[in-house]
């Protein structure tokens with residue numbers, strides 16, 4: 462083999478390593494619908510609402526929220542992460558999809574965990590932005606701002 466060919470081969474192999482290296486870890490879309498499969502099989506029937514579109518990257522970057530404000534471990538302790546790290550989806554732990562009178566305040570109910578995370582932060586943010594009740598402001602808090610009837 463001539464030198465040029467060997468160089469090309471080395472370059473090709475290096476390229477393969479670089480691409481596979483980039484694929485390690487978890488890819489997460491910049492924006493995705495929150496549409497948890499658990500709701501489809503609940504007794505009460507399918508989701509009441511269309512999926513909420515969630516701007517994951519914007520939240521983590523533009524809004525300056527750390528990963529650990531949303532992602533935590535099995536004890537609810539914030540995780541220290543960087544983009545590309547693996548995380549467990551919320552619904553693997555918050556895996557109760559039947560909201561009843563008895564469990565309506567249980568944080569392990571998926572809906573409560575999502576509202577507890579998303580809405581509570583939005584409220585606080587709007588309060589800091591000047592609305593005393595936190596209902597109005599840049600961050601959505603009313604049902605229809607996040608949900609559209611299915």
Ligand code: HEC
Pocket residue numbers: 487488489515517520521526527528529530531532542543544545546547548549550551552553
């Ligand atoms: C404002 C809240 C929030 C912030 C900030 C946030 N995430 Fe997420 N992330 C979510 C939600 C909600 C999901 C969807 C989980 C689900 O489907 O149950 C998600 C999904 C993911 C997933 C895909 C999980 C899977 O298996 O489908 C990864 C990976 C991830 N986040 C990593 C990160 C990292 C790393 C950071 C920080 C750089 C971060 N996230 C910041 C809320 C957030």
Ligand code: HEC
Pocket residue numbers: 531532533534535536537549550551552553554555568573574575576577578
């Ligand atoms: C590994 C399991 C696990 C995962 C994954 C998980 N949680 Fe939790 N979460 C818990 C546990 C356990 C608690 C209760 C902690 C306690 O009793 O203090 C909790 C508590 C909470 C709370 C209440 C926190 C508070 O301060 O009162 C919210 C809100 C919440 N989780 C939202 C989420 C969201 C949103 C996601 C996904 C981005 C998520 N959780 C992923 C296990 C998990």
Ligand code: HEC
Pocket residue numbers: 495513514515516519520524526530531575578579580582583586599600601607
């Ligand atoms: C720790 C704080 C925090 C958490 C948690 C959080 N958000 Fe937000 N969110 C914000 C802030 C701040 C804004 C508005 C920023 C602005 O417009 O200045 C926002 C804006 C939004 C908007 C409107 C603008 C856009 O980017 O689409 C939607 C929709 C939204 N959030 C959905 C969600 C959902 C769904 C969750 C839960 C999975 C969530 N957010 C969790 C802080 C948070």
Ligand code: HEC
Pocket residue numbers: 495496497498500507508509510511512513572575576579580583601602603604605606607608
């Ligand atoms: C900040 C955004 C946000 C706001 C505001 C909000 N929700 Fe949600 N809600 C969510 C997210 C995210 C989920 C989880 C969806 C999924 O993963 O499938 C959810 C799930 C639900 C579910 C269970 C799924 C279904 O479709 O049956 C119900 C019911 C619900 N929300 C009702 C409400 C009501 C009623 C209000 C107003 C009091 C409200 N939500 C306000 C984000 C929001």
